[in-house]
Amino acid sequence: MIQLIRIIDDLPDGFDALLADAASEGVGNMARLAEGWTGGGQRFDGDGEALLGALLAGELAGIGGLSVEPAADEPARRVRRFYVRPTFRRQGVARTLAAALVQEALDQVDLLTCNAAASPAAAPFWEAQGFSPDDTGPWTHVLRRSAS
Template structure:
């Protein structure tokens, strides 16, 4: 059974090692989440500390965690730090599922709760980007996200020295 919870800044600080290990496992498995190999546990921890923790602490970023069998199986963020003319929307960031827990409904459970939380915060439009062709792209499509467009040469591949396109997607809640 997957248990989804909202984490506070204190929770993230206490579980920093687990979040760093989760991201490292995903990047090593080829996930395009902003990092390239070689990638270290220290770099992963620095991301959570420097880039995610301040947003969680300020309340502008909602951090969700998925637990299975007492282990951190996945996470996703809802970034509500929008400009004054965009109080109705938010961005989905860093949907990560540990390779050991993939294809078990973890991503779907995280996204369902993220969407529920977005609606509670009066966010009616969600946006995201995903590397074109990744396994996440059909997942997002299957839960109602629509393609707005594709940007070529958007990011460097995690493993190979090449540039990959990204697919921009959205969902109206």
């Protein structure tokens, strides 16, 4: 069973292994997360921000953040620092983590953005979550809350 945790004070146990996995794949967003967290520049603790960890069998399997999107012309959030360790892929971790971030964002605003340029699998993944390609800002994809 996948357990989601809100990361508040410290990066969770297992982050070093996640960081090493990301680096071995040439994905730099976990190193940027560590730098921002330790330096205090990005702690995901502002209004509308969150950092979630996904645990599978008690082990940190993935992480994803939500921040304010300053480049949008309307209130918006951005999914950022999203990564799932290779050994935990294809087990629903990314979908579960993404769904929680999307729900949290769209409970606050109508527009959610992400940059799916990190890997060839990123764009198809985010499109499967309902995002559409969009090049009107410093993002690659957007998801807009549908009118109800």
